[in-house]
Amino acid sequence: xxxxxxxxxxxxxxxENSGHAMRHAASIAxxxxxxxxxxxVNEPLSDDAKITMEIFILNEETRKTAAAxxxxxxxxxxxxxxxxxxxxxxxxxxxxxxxxxxxxxxDGHPAEVILRRSVELGCDLIVLGAHDHGFSHTFLGTVAKxxxxxxxxxxxxxxNPDETKQPH
Numbered sequence: 730x731x732x733x734x735x736x737x738x739x740x741x742x743x744x745e746n747s748g749h750a751m752r753h754a755a756s757i758a759x760x761x762x763x764x765x766x767x768x769x770v771n772e773p774l775s776d777d778a779k780i781t782m783e784i785f786i787l788n789e790e791t792r793k794t795a796a797a798x799x800x801x802x803x804x805x806x807x808x809x810x811x812x813x814x815x816x817x818x819x820x821x822x823x824x825x826x827x828x829x830x831x832x833x834x835x836d837g838h839p840a841e842v843i844l845r846r847s848v849e850l851g852c853d854l855i856v857l858g859a860h861d862h863g864f865s866h867t868f869l870g871t872v873a874k875x876x877x878x879x880x881x882x883x884x885x886x887x888x889n890p891d892e893t894k895q896p897h
Contacts, residue, residue: 734761738852740768740843740876743806748814750858750887757854757885758828766850767832769807770839771800804834840875847882855884 739754741747751767758765774782774796786792815826831850835842847855857873873886 732761732763734763734853736850736852737763737765737854737856738768738843738847738850739765739856740770740839740872741807741810742858743769743803743810744858746889747810747858749890750856751814753885753887754856755825755828757856759822759825763828763853764830765828766846766852767807767811767829768843768846769803769834770842771803771834771836772839773836800834800836807832807834839872840879843872843876844879847880853882855880855882857884857886859886859888 734757737754737758739751741751754765757763782792782795786795811829811832815823818825833846835846843855843857846852855876857876859873873884877884877886
């Protein structure tokens, strides 16, 4: 039988709980030998945010620097979260990290970028964490619905561990 999963796109909102979804992506990759592509999408600044920046940051060059720093900060947080995630593993499990072939931070509308990158990277599976209050409050609520609705490949939505606990 032909291998069904060879490339996994793991889209993260950078929340603390996104590691739970990454664990599922890593587990599938370990079982199938698939490559993992990690993606975070910065949502565009709202018009209100742009106006606020113009009010408080009068210098155009300083505004451009602030926007670039936003991108740098997200890259730094993503690197820290990835390091923290991979530090949990040892032995054979540690080798799963070698299956991460790309880590990308980009700008755009998350659902559209996730779907586009999944095609461009030749992915067979998209893995997203369930809605969480991370850097982007709506990232995996509305985004997950949009991705599920439009994806041409299987998409796994991983619930947060705290949300899966049933009341006694």
